[in-house]
Each structure stands twice: as C-alpha cells, then as structure tokens.
Amino acid sequence: MLTDNNKIFHRKKILTIFLVCTGIFLALLGRLVYLCVWESEHYSAMATQLHERERSIKAARGRILDRNGIVLADNRTVCTISVIHNQVEDPEKVIEVLSRELELSEDYVRGRVEKYSAMERVKSNVDKELGDRIREYDLAGVKVDEDYKRYYPYDDLASKVLGFTGGDNQGIIGLEVVYDEYLQGEPGEILTMTDARGIEVEAAGERRVEPVSGLDLHISLDRNIQSYAAQLARQAMATKEADSVSILVMNPQNGEIYACVNVPEFDLNNPFELPEGTPENISEEESRNILNGIWRNGCINDTYEPGSTFKIITAAAGLEAGVVTTESDFSCPGFIVVDDRTIHCHKRAGHGSQNFTQTMMNSCNPALISVGLRLGIDNYYSYFEKFGLKKMTGVDLPGEAGTIMHRKEDMGNVELATVAFGQSFQITPIQLLTTVSSVINGGRRITPHFGIQTTDARGNVVERFEYPVATEIVSGETSATMRGILEMVVQEGSGSNGKVEGFRIGGKTATSQTLPRGSGRYIASFIGFAPADDPQVIAIAIVNNPQGVYYGSQVAAPIVRQLYENILPYLGIE
Amino acid sequence: MRAQVRHRRKRKEQSEYFFDYSLLFVVLFLLGFGLVMIYSASSYEAFQSYGETTYYMKRQLIAIVIGMVMMIVVANIPYHFWERFALLGYLISMALVPVVLTPLGVESHGARRWIKIPGIGLNLQPAEVAKLCLILFLAVMVCKIGKNVRTMKGFILMVVLPIPVVLEIYLITRNLSSAIIIMGISVLMVFVASPDYKKFIVMGALVVAAAALVVFLAVSSTQNAAEGEEVNFRFGRITAWLDPESDAAGTGFQTLQGLYAIGSGGVWGKGLGQSMQKLNYLPEAQNDMIFSIICEELGLFGAIAVIIMFVMLLWRMMVIANNAPDLFGAMLVVGVMGHIAIQAILNIAVVTNSIPNTGISLPFISYGGSSVMFLLIEIGLVLSVARRIQLKEL
Numbered sequence: 001m002l003t004d005n006n007k008i009f010h011r012k013k014i015l016t017i018f019l020v021c022t023g024i025f026l027a028l029l030g031r032l033v034y035l036c037v038w039e040s041e042h043y044s045a046m047a048t049q050l051h052e053r054e055r056s057i058k059a060a061r062g063r064i065l066d067r068n069g070i071v072l073a074d075n076r077t078v079c080t081i082s083v084i085h086n087q088v089e090d091p092e093k094v095i096e097v098l099s100r101e102l103e104l105s106e107d108y109v110r111g112r113v114e115k116y117s118a119m120e121r122v123k124s125n126v127d128k129e130l131g132d133r134i135r136e137y138d139l140a141g142v143k144v145d146e147d148y149k150r151y152y153p154y155d156d157l158a159s160k161v162l163g164f165t166g167g168d169n170q171g172i173i174g175l176e177v178v179y180d181e182y183l184q185g186e187p188g189e190i191l192t193m194t195d196a197r198g199i200e201v202e203a204a205g206e207r208r209v210e211p212v213s214g215l216d217l218h219i220s221l222d223r224n225i226q227s228y229a230a231q232l233a234r235q236a237m238a239t240k241e242a243d244s245v246s247i248l249v250m251n252p253q254n255g256e257i258y259a260c261v262n263v264p265e266f267d268l269n270n271p272f273e274l275p276e277g278t279p280e281n282i283s284e285e286e287s288r289n290i291l292n293g294i295w296r297n298g299c300i301n302d303t304y305e306p307g308s309t310f311k312i313i314t315a316a317a318g319l320e321a322g323v324v325t326t327e328s329d330f331s332c333p334g335f336i337v338v339d340d341r342t343i344h345c346h347k348r349a350g351h352g353s354q355n356f357t358q359t360m361m362n363s364c365n366p367a368l369i370s371v372g373l374r375l376g377i378d379n380y381y382s383y384f385e386k387f388g389l390k391k392m393t394g395v396d397l398p399g400e401a402g403t404i405m406h407r408k409e410d411m412g413n414v415e416l417a418t419v420a421f422g423q424s425f426q427i428t429p430i431q432l433l434t435t436v437s438s439v440i441n442g443g444r445r446i447t448p449h450f451g452i453q454t455t456d457a458r459g460n461v462v463e464r465f466e467y468p469v470a471t472e473i474v475s476g477e478t479s480a481t482m483r484g485i486l487e488m489v490v491q492e493g494s495g496s497n498g499k500v501e502g503f504r505i506g507g508k509t510a511t512s513q514t515l516p517r518g519s520g521r522y523i524a525s526f527i528g529f530a531p532a533d534d535p536q537v538i539a540i541a542i543v544n545n546p547q548g549v550y551y552g553s554q555v556a557a558p559i560v561r562q563l564y565e566n567i568l569p570y571l572g573i574e
Numbered sequence: 575m576r577a578q579v580r581h582r583r584k585r586k587e588q589s590e591y592f593f594d595y596s597l598l599f600v601v602l603f604l605l606g607f608g609l610v611m612i613y614s615a616s617s618y619e620a621f622q623s624y625g626e627t628t629y630y631m632k633r634q635l636i637a638i639v640i641g642m643v644m645m646i647v648v649a650n651i652p653y654h655f656w657e658r659f660a661l662l663g664y665l666i667s668m669a670l671v672p673v674v675l676t677p678l679g680v681e682s683h684g685a686r687r688w689i690k691i692p693g694i695g696l697n698l699q700p701a702e703v704a705k706l707c708l709i710l711f712l713a714v715m716v717c718k719i720g721k722n723v724r725t726m727k728g729f730i731l732m733v734v735l736p737i738p739v740v741l742e743i744y745l746i747t748r749n750l751s752s753a754i755i756i757m758g759i760s761v762l763m764v765f766v767a768s769p770d771y772k773k774f775i776v777m778g779a780l781v782v783a784a785a786a787l788v789v790f791l792a793v794s795s796t797q798n799a800a801e802g803e804e805v806n807f808r809f810g811r812i813t814a815w816l817d818p819e820s821d822a823a824g825t826g827f828q829t830l831q832g833l834y835a836i837g838s839g840g841v842w843g844k845g846l847g848q849s850m851q852k853l854n855y856l857p858e859a860q861n862d863m864i865f866s867i868i869c870e871e872l873g874l875f876g877a878i879a880v881i882i883m884f885v886m887l888l889w890r891m892m893v894i895a896n897n898a899p900d901l902f903g904a905m906l907v908v909g910v911m912g913h914i915a916i917q918a919i920l921n922i923a924v925v926t927n928s929i930p931n932t933g934i935s936l937p938f939i940s941y942g943g944s945s946v947m948f949l950l951i952e953i954g955l956v957l958s959v960a961r962r963i964q965l966k967e968l
Contacts, residue, residue, distance in 0.1 A: 010904060011896045013766040017908070018892040021915045025881050028919065031926045035836045036874040043837020050834065051850045195618070195853030 052191045052207075053200070055119065058147035059185030061169055062214030062454070064162060064176075066223045067256075071153060073162055073176070073268075078149040079131025080124040081142065083113050086197045088141030097137055098122055101130060124167050125149050150176075152268035158226050159265040160297035161397065161450065172271075173295050175219065175450055178396050182454045182463075185214035215454035215462050220256035225249055225567050229259040232559050233541075237263050240546035240555055246298045247559065248429055249567070252437035252529060252538040255446035255467060257395075258567075259539075262298045271295070301399045303426035304542070307512030308363045308552070309527050310422030310432070315360055315485065316439045317383035318371040319478045326481060328356045336366035338417040343369060346511075360485050361493025363509065365421045372420030373413060380416055381408045387473055388445050389427060393434045394468070395448045403427045422510065429525075433540045436527055438473045440483050440506065440535050445470040487532035495526065497557035500564045503573070504532035507560070509552035514545070521545050526556035530564055536573050539563060592897075592963040594956075597890040600883055601938065601953050605638055605946070607880070608864075608939035615852045615867040616860035616941065630860050630941050637943035641950030648954030649961065653903055656955075660714035663707035664739075670700040671742040687747045688944075701752035702948040704739050705759065709909030709952070712736065712760055716767040717902045723768045732767070736760040751932040755916050762912035763905055788812065815930035829927050831856040832863050835870035836926065843873025860941040862933050865925040880939070884918045894960045903959040910952040913937075 035043070064073035081102065088094055091113050099109040102123050112120045126134075128146070135144045150165045163174020169184060171177035188211030193201045233245040249259040267273065274290055282290075296302065318324040334350030335342050345351065345365045351358075359367035372380055384390065384405070392400045404426040406415050418424035430448055438445040447467035454462045474482075486506035489495045495507045507528035514521045524546055529538035541559040549555060612634050617627035673679065673689050680688040680697050688697040715735060722728035736756055744753040765774050792812035810825045818826035818833065835851035838844070849870045852859045859867050869877050891911040898904035914937050921936040923929045935942050937949055 009769045010766055010901070013769075014892050014895050014904075014908060014911075017762060017766070017911070017915070018888055021888055021919065022885055024919050025885055025922075028922045028926060028928060029878065029881055031928050032836070032869070032874060032877050032922075035833065035926060036840055036869065036877070039833075040837050040840045043834050044840070047834035047838040047850065050855065051853075193850065196855045201850075201853065 051193050053119070053194045055145070055190045055192070057145075057188035057190060057208075057211045058169055059187050059211035060148050060213040061150060061165065061185060062183040062216045064183075064217045064219060066219060066221045066226075067258075067452070068222065068224075069218075070223045072158065072219075072221070072223065074151045074153060075148040076151040077128050077146055078124075079126045079128055079134075080145045080147055081122045081126055081131065081134060082119050082145065083122055084119050084141050084143060085113070085116055086141070086199055088113060088139075090140070094139050094142055097134070097139060098142070101134055102126065119143070154223070154227070155267050155269055156265040157223065157230065158221055158260060159268050159271075160262050160295065161221065161260045162268060163295075164268050164271045174297070174397060175217065177398050179217050179451060179454075183214040183217060186212040188212070213457055215456055217454055218452045219450040220251075220258065220452055221260070221450060222258045224570065225563075226259040226261065228566055229261045229539075229563055230263065230265065232562055233261045233263040236541075236543055236546075236555070236559050240543055240548065242543045242547070243545040244298060245544065245559075246429055246542045247539065247563070248299050248433050249537060249539045249563070250433055250437065250448055252441045252535045253446070255434070255437070255448045256452070257448055257450055258537070260297070260299055260450075262296075264294075266294050297397060297399075298542075298544075299429045300395055300397050301401055301428075303401050303404055303428050304523055305423050305426055305512045305514070306432050307422040307510035307523070307525065309436070309508045309510040309525055309540075311360065311363065311368045311420075312436050312439055312482065312486065312508050312527070313383075313387060313389070314368050314372055314380075314420045315356075316474050316478055316482050317375060317380065317387075318356075319481055320383070320474045321375055321379060323374040324356050324371055326355065326357045326485065330354055330356065330359050330364070330367040330370060332359075332362075332364050332366045334366075336369050336417070338369065338373070338413050341414050341417075343417055357485050357488055358493075360508075361489050363489075363494045368421050369417040372416050377408070377411050377413070377416050380419070381411065384419075387435050387438065388470065389431065389435055393428075393430050393448050395430055396451050396465075400430070401428050403431060422512065429540055429542055433527065433538060436508075436529075437535075437538055438470075440479060440486065440529060440538070442476050442479045443472055443474040445473045483532055483535070486529075490528065490532075494553050495528070495557055497553050498526055498528045498561050498564075500530070500561055500568065503530050503564065503568050505530045505561075505564065506532035506535070507557070509557055511550060511552045522550040524550050524552040524555035526552050526560050528557070528560040528564065530568055530573060537564075537567070537571060592960055594890055594894060594960040597887065597894070597953070597956065597960070600887045600890065601950075604880075604883055604887070604938035607883075608946075609634060609638070610846070611864055611868055611871075611939060612860045612941050614847050614849065614871060615864055618853050619859070622854075633943060634941055634946065637946050638950070641947040644947065645950040645954035645957070648951055649957035651958060652962070653906060653955055653958040656710055657714055657902065660707075660711045664711040667700065667704035667707040667739055668742060670703055671739070671746050674700060674747055685748060687749055697944065699752075699944045701743050701747065701749055701756070702944050704743060705752075705756055705913055706948050706952060708736050708739060708756055709759060709763070709906060709913065709955075712763045713902055713905035713909060716763065716905050717900075723764070724770065729764065729768060729770075729773060732764045733761070749933075751920065751934045754932075755913065755920070755934070758916045759909055759912040762916075763909050766908045767901075767905065789816075811930045811932070815927060818927060825931075828857050828863065829931050832866040832925050833927060835863075835866040839870035839873045839876075841874045843869070843871050843876055846871050858933075862921065862935055862940060863925060864940050865922055865936050868939075869925075881922070884914070884937075888915055891956055894956055894963070897963045898959050899962045899964070903962060907956050907959050910956050913952065914949070 060075055063071050065071055083094065095106060095109045095113050099106045109122060112122045131144045161174055163176035164172055165176050166172050171180040189209040191207040195201060229247040229249060233247050237245045245263050247259060247261040250257045274287060331353050332345055332351035334348050335344045351362045351364045354362060390403055390405060392402060406425060415424060434448050446469050449467050451465045453464045456462050483506055486508055487504060490498045490505045490507045495509050498505055498507045505528050507526060510525045512523045514523055523542060523544055525540060525542040527540045529535040539560050541556045543555050546555050609631055613631040616630040620629035621627045674686050678689050679686050680690050682688060688699055691698050716723065719728050723732060740753045740757050743749050789812055792809035795809055814821050814826035814829060818830040831851060835856055849867050851870055852867055856863055868880060888911055891907050895904045895907035898907060917934055917937050921934045924931055924934060935945055938946060
C-alpha cells in the first residue's frame with residue numbers, strides 16, 4: 001500500500017504529467033487553428049491546384065466579312081484527339097487504332113500514349129467524321145474533343161490579304177495576324193477534380209469557364225470586285241506569260257481597299273501545300289522559304305521602280321511650287337543633257353514642242369526632268385517627304401516594305417532627273433496608289449486599310465477603326481489641275497487604252513525596266529481613277545515581266561479598263 | 575440505524591468496487607470513430623488495390639474485436655497476477671526484436687519492423703510488445719527498488735533499464751519513433767516514482783539542447799552539401815520540416831500533402847467522406863496521417879473533438895492512477911497513460927508539421943492491428959487497476 005506521504009508526491013507528479021500533456025495538446029490546438037484558419041486559404045488554393053485538371057475549350061474565332069457581309073473566313077467543327085495516360089487500358093490497341101486512323105507513325109503515337117502526363121494531344125484539326133469514327137471505338141483513355149478550325153469558303157480569294165491561322169487558333173499571316181487580338185476570343189476551361197493518378201472523380205462534378213467567342217471583323221474588301229480583279233489578273237498573267245500580276249482597287253477618298261489581288265494566289269485551306277513540281281526531298285528551311293515566297297503580298301511587301309506613273313508626283317510638285325503651269329512650253333529633242341549625262345526620251349525622235357499637259361499625255365521624259373530640275377534637289381526632296389513617300393502608308397497588313405530612296409546628301413542632278421520620271425528609287429504599289437490618291441482627292445493623304453469595324457456575335461458594333469488622314473498635301477487647285485491633266489492622258493494621250501465608254505477616267509501608264517538594265521525584263525503598270533472630276537475609285541494594275549509587248553499602255557491599261565467596265569456600274573458610279 | 579444498514583446493503587448489492595465506465599466509453603468512442611475514419615480514408619485506395627472498399631476497415635474491426643476480448647480478460651484478472659511475468663516479458667521483448675531479421679520478419683513500407691505470426695494472418699510489431707512489457711517491468715522495478723529510487727544509483731538504474739530494448743529497436747528495426755516512445759514512457763514512470771524534479775528538468779533541458787544541435791547540424795549540412803550530394807535521410811527530414819515546400823516532391827511530400835488536407839478542411843471541414851487528399855494524394859492516409867484526413871473532412875471542430883477525447887482519456891487514467899490501491903497499480907496506469915499521451919501528441923505534432931516527420935500512429939484511430947490490440951490490452955490493465963479501487967476510498 002502507498003503511504004499517505006508517498007501518495008501525495010505521486011499524485012502531484014501524475015497531475016504534472018496530465019497538465020503538461022494538456023498544455024501540449026493546447027499548443028497543438030493553437031497550431032491547428034493557425035493551419036485551419038490563417039493558412040487555410042493558402043493550402044486550399046494549393047490543394048485545388050493539385051486536384052484540378054483543366055481542359056481548355058477553344059473559343060470560336062471571329063469571322064472575317066467583306067463590305068457586303070459575305071463571310072470570307074469562317075469556322076468549321078473539327079476534333080482534337082488526346083490520350084489520358086492513366087485511363088488507357090489497352091495501350092497496344094490504342095496505338096494501333098490511332099496510328100491507322102490518323103495516319104500517324106506508330107512510334108509517334110506510342111510516344112504520346114506512353115508519356116506519363118495528365119493529358120497528351122495526339123492530333124488536332126481532325127475532320128469531324130474521323131473524330132466520330134474514333135469515338136465509336138470507345139477506347140478507354142482516348143478523348144475526342146470538338147473544336148473549331150478556320151475555313152475559307154472561297155479558297156484562294158484574297159489569300160495574301162486574309163492570311164490563315166495555325167493549329168492553336170493564332171493568325172500566321174495577313175489580316176488574321178493584324179486583327180488576331182480581336183478575332184481570337186478567350187478560350188474557356190473545363191476544370192475537373194481528379195485523384196492523384198489523374199482519374200476524374202465523378203461525384204466532384206466539374207467547373208466550366210465558358211469560352212468567349214472572338215469578334216467578327218468587317219473589312220472594306222468587296223468579294224465581287226476582288227474575284228473579278230483576280231480573274232482579270234489571272235487572264236493577263238496567262239496571256240502575257242507574266243511572272244505575277246497585282247491589282248489594287250481602293251477608294252481614294254477614304255483609303256478603303258476594295259480589292260488586293262496578287263496572282264498567283266494560294267489556297268487558304270491548304271496554305272502549306274508546296275507548288276507542283278517542287279522536288280520532294282527539300283529541307284525544312286528550303287520549303288519554308290518557298291512558302292514564304294508564296295505567301296508574300298507583292299502590293300505591300302515588295303518595292304519596285306514605279307516609272308512613268310511617278311510623273312504624277314513630279315507634276316504635282318511642279319504645279320504646287322509654281323515652277324510650271326498647264327500652259328508652260330516644253331521642247332523635246334528626244335534627249336536631255338543633265339550635267340555630263342545624256343538621258344533619252346522613250347521617243348528617240350523627240351516630242352517636239354508641247355505644253356505641260358501634252359508632256360504628261362506623251363509621258364515625255366525630258367520635260368518632266370526639266371520640271372524636276374526647276375524644283376531643284378532641296379525642293380524636290382522636301383515634296384517627296386511632304387507627300388509622305390518616305391514613310392510607310394500604315395496599311396493594316398503585316399510586313400509593309402519601306403521606300404528605298406537616295407539620301408538627300410547623295411543626290412545630284414542626275415539622281416534628281418531619274419527620280420523625276422520614276423527611276424533609281426523603289427516604292428511599294430500601295431505607296432504609289434496612296435500618294436496618287438492624295439494628289440487627286442484634294443490633297444488629303446489617306447491611310448489605306450481593310451479593317452472597318454468589329455462586331456460581336458449578335459451583330460452589335462464593338463469598335464469602329466479610325467485611320468489618320470493628313471491634309472494639305474497639295475492645294476485643292478493643284479489637285480484639280482492634276483485630275484484634268486490625267487483625264488487628258490486617258491482621253492487623248494498614252495493612257496487611251498484605259499478609256500471606258502460612258503465614264504470619265506483619269507490615269508497614267510508606266511513601263512519600267514527592271515534592274516539590271518538591259519535584261520529585257522519590264523514591269524508594265526497603269527493607274528486609273530474614276531470619275532476623273534470626283535474620284536470615287538482608283539486602281540493600279542502591275543504586270544511583272546510580260547512577254548512580247550511590254551508597254552504599260554498595251555498591257556496594264558486594258559486590265560483596268562475591263563475592271564472599270566464591270567465595277568463602275570456595280571459601284572453605282574456615273 | 576436501520577436506514578443506515580439498508581443503505582450499506584444497497585451499496586454492497588451494487589458493487590463494492592469501482593468500474594470506470596467513462597474510460598471505457600472514451601475508448602469505445604475513439605475505436606468507433608477510428609473505424610469510420612479508416613473507412614472514409616481508405617475505401618478509395620482499398621477498392622483500387624483490393625477490389626473492396628471495406629478491406630482496411632474489416633481488418634481493423636477484426637483486430638478490435640480480438641483486442642476487446644483480450645481487454646475484457648485482462649480487466650478481469652487481478653493485475654498483480656502479471657507481476658511474476660515482468661522479467662520474462664522484458665527478456666521476451668529483447669529477444670523478439672532481432673526476429674525481424676530472420677525469415678519470419680516482414681518488410682513493409684521500406685522497413686523491416688514486423689514479425690509474421692504463423693497460422694494467423696496478422697503481423698506483430700515487436701516494438702508494441704516491448705512497450706507493454708517495459709511498462710510492466712518498470713512498474714515492478716519501481717516497487718522493488720522502493721525508496722532507493724531517490725538515490726542517484728537507483729535513478730540511473732531505472733533510466734538505464736529500458737536502454738537495451740530502445741537501442742535494439744532503433745538499431746535493428748531502424749524505428750526511431752518507437753525508440754523515442756519507449757524511452758519517453760520509461761522516463762515518465764521514473765519521474766512519477768521519484769520525488770525529485772531537478773534531475774528531470776536537467777534531462778529535459780539536455781534533450782531540448784540536443785534537438786536544437788541536431789537541427790542546426792542538419793541545416794548547415796544541407797546548406798554546405800554540394801549539388802547532387804546525398805544528404806543524410808534524417809537530416810533531410812529536418813530541412814523538409816522547416817520548409818516542406820522547398821522539397822515538395824521529395825522528403826516534404828507527405829508533410830505537405832497532410833498540410834493541404836488540414837488547410838483545405840478549414841474550420842468546418844468538407845464533410846465526412848469528402849476528402850480529396852485521400853484519393854491517392856496523401857500517403858498513409860488511413861494510417862499515420864489519418865488525423866489530417868479528420869481535419870480535412872471534419873475541420874478544426876473534428877480535430878478539437880478528437881483532442882478533447884484524448885484529454886478525457888488521460889484525465890480518467892490520472893484519476894485511476896491517483897486512486898490506485900498500491901504503487902504497482904499506479905505505475906502501470908502511469909505507463910499506459912504515458913504511452914497514449916506521447917503517441918497522440920507526437921502523431922498530431924507530426925501531422926501538423928510541428929516536429930519533423932516520423933512514423934507514429936494515432937492511438938485507437940490509425941489503422942494498425944497489432945497497435946490497437948496492444949493498446950486494448952493496456953486499457954484492460956488500467957481497468958483492472960480501476961476495479962481494485964474501493965469506492966469508499968474515493
């Protein structure tokens with residue numbers, strides 16, 4: 001038996017143990033309160049991140065519509081095939097079926113199936129029919145998700161303008177790139193709870209974040225004008241055995257581009273297809289170079305020597321500076337001596353005596369060189385800059401090429417003389433068209449563009465695009481004079497092939513020899529606008545390396561004429 | 575006078591002795607609660623591994639039934655009966671530990687800590703046997719030494735006695751946690767037996783200092799270790815303890831998964847059966863880490879309820895120990911009390927990442943057959959002591 005004395009200290013000690021233990025339990029409770037209350041959010045978030053698997057839902061990409069609401073770029077339902085490693089029950093069967101149906105190498109599919117990850121994409125952009133067929137195999141661990149693929153109903157129509165998208169719904173070239181942020185939308189997510197092996201927990205349900213569809217883009221392009229222009233360009237390319245033909249049609253008053261044709265075009269639904277006759281065993285880099293060449297938009301990405309069409313700018317500068325009037329007299333002996341160089345006129349015999357309007361009608365080189373020389377290097381250069389020729393036009397397509405021009409310090413009279421009639425420097429067709437537009441529209445330099453507005457799924461306008469306009473490029477008077485001169489060029493001068501019955505057309509032809517000189521390669525071009533007194537439409541046709549007759553008046557002017565014969569009534573221009 | 579007689583008779587009819595129903599109730603509650611939680615925590619994994627959701631729960635239930643039978647038997651045998659087996663038990667537990675190295679030993683979870691009992695499908699952990707045997711042995715020794723425990727010699731003898739078994743368990747089965755628990759039980763028993771406080775305060779201070787030194791060494795060695803160099807596994811556990819997120823995929827994995835469970839349970843919990851962490855995320859969900867699943871499903875309040883039950887259990891045992899008819903009985907109860915207290919505290923401390931991770935199960939609740947059977951035998955001993963308390967002494 002315990003003695004009473006002993007009992008007391010034993011009891012005290014046992015009580016001590018009990019109290020110390022209770023104290024420790026209280027401390028642990030404090031720790032639990034800290035974890036469950038203060039740190040709860042932190043650990044909950046981390047746990048949720050651990051438990052949730054997300055599958056993204058592609059957003060429907062916005063459509064691209066022409067000025068009349070015709071859909072030029074649309075979406076089609078396609079399927080994405082994925083495998084979920086942990087759910088695959090019969091890997092060999094999965095590999096066999098997927099490689100056979102999807103026409104993929106067995107090694108590739110095996111790599112995907114055997115890779116230890118939550119979810120592995122095997123192939124995207126699979127036709128809906130094929131996706132449905134794979135779904136019918138009912139293979140455990142194979143997931144068929146539907147999403148959207150870009151679809152271009154008119155195949156190669158305006159291919160270099162519209163551009164196309166990649167597998168992840170991102171624009172690769174053209175308007176698809178420039179307006180990507182509007183078109184793309186926001187992908188949604190399906191969040192499912194899974195166990196540590198990635199198996200979905202049915203009871204836990206799923207959280208969906210709905211995707212936000214991209215906005216529709218309305219552009220100034222007119223499908224009818226575009227397709228007719230493309231037809232003309234293809235025709236010209238075939239008959240003239242040309243390397244390429246470009247046609248740009250624009251509203252000179254506001255810069256809306258109605259058509260932008262660069263034949264040969266490519267099929268937007270198969271943008272990676274190499275042209276026929278390409279050797280099969282070319283390297284990745286070579287094929288990429290070929291594709292980049294195919295995708296180039298000549299009107300915007302490439303520069304050329306404009307030739308005589310540039311005389312419009314020289315004439316406008318001369319009139320604006322007051323160094324010539326329409327009545328000024330010029331005499332052309334067939335050549336002109338500038339410093340120590342003799343520059344010939346295209347008419348070796350000379351045009352004889354002519355007034356300024358007649359020099360433009362004749363496209364007389366010596367006369368325009370004289371205008372340039374009268375302006376002088378400083379003046380001419382400042383007009384060149386004032387017209388905006390050294391800046392880009394700001395067109396809403398990627399990769400616009402800049403102007404290649406002499407530096408002012410390097411310019412002598414010879415350089416000035418050649419620039420005056422459109423040689424020894426390079427600009428893009430869009431630059432030329434824009435500058436001529438500002439000369440004939442009363443002196444406003446407009447920004448050429450395609451994008452007009454974006455609308456949401458219900459057709460409400462979300463954003464209207466505004467483009468900068470620079471005014472006072474030339475005076476209204478000069479502009480009116482230039483319209484008159486250019487109308488005369490078409491009516492009675494070198495541009496007579498651009499005449500359209502019943503319409504007042506203004507224009508200018510050009511035949512420029514490409515570098516190196518003497519290669520026999522020419523670029524034939526024609527700029528025409530209508531009506532001549534109040535231009536509503538301006539077009540340029542450029543035929544690159546035509547065979548046989550190569551004059552702009554013979555090759556390019558008829559293209560614009562045929563175009564106008566159709567589209568002027570269509571546009572309601574009288 | 576007559577009334578007094580009647581009163582006495584009535585008392586006699588009831589029982590002359592005490593039976594601690596509260597203790598029994600708390601134990602039964604913990605066991606039942608444990609079964610529910612084991613089912614909740616393990617059913618998903620059990621179905622994946624064995625094709626039946628009740629695999630772990632059934633096995634635990636069988637162990638509990640066997641344990642309850644043994645508890646009732648032990649509770650009905652006067653506890654002095656066991657006195658004669660004290661030395662034998664001590665020797666048996668010493669002999670049993672090395673058996674894990676023989677072909678009878680069973681390896682599980684990367685450690686060889688179990689012995690297969692031929693015939694029955696159950697595995698026995700020698701450390702569990704050692705805990706029970708040492709409680710008995712030390713209780714007997716305390717009574718034998720008597721007042722000599724107050725001398726330095728007696729004190730040292732008492733502290734040294736459990737050391738061979740502790741070393742065996744640590745060195746042979748590499749089971750640090752069981753070694754710590756046995757040492758802790760022994761120290762607590764000596765603490766109660768000896769009227770002295772100073773020695774124990776010094777001992778406690780030394781332990782704290784040693785722990786601090788180990789932590790310091792661990793931190794500096796990890797910092798100095800060159801890239802790719804293996805860091806000692808116990809040191810790795812210490813650095814993972816200080817910042818489990820630093821090695822979330824490695825040593826800190828289990829701890830961090832446990833914290834996710836506790837943290838995401840919040841104050842009210844996700845509801846019984848709603849744990850996400852038990853879906854293969856948290857290793858040993860039904861075992862050492864069951865407390866974190868309790869926190870996840872039942873929240874802070876579930877955790878408080880469990881802690882209150884353990885405090886009640888300790889309180890009942892304190893009452894029994896304080897009223898034990900003799901020193902031997904009191905020491906037995908103190909040993910059991912120490913065992914349950916240390917294990918519950920260490921388990922909750924590990925789960926809440928208050929101390930470095932080491933495998934300790936939560937008494938009565940964690941899955942583990944031999945553990946729950948031996949705990950029930952110990953409760954049987956306590957009940958047996960309680961039955962010897964004469965009510966008039968209360």
